């Protein structure tokens with residue numbers, strides 16, 4: 001939660017997000033996630049976070 005900017009820039013290129021409930025991954029753009037357009041196929045929730053560990 002701390003350093004947002006350098007990391008966030010990198011995440012923009014990854015475009016992989018993880019559902020906060022069931023932790024399934026989805027590919028999408030940051031834009032769509034922020035707009036709430038991305039819905040988890042499994043649990044149907046809209047709470048996503050960027051994939052943290054990029055190897």
Ligand SMILES: [Zn+2]
Nearest residue numbers: 019022040043
């Ligand atoms: Zn889910």
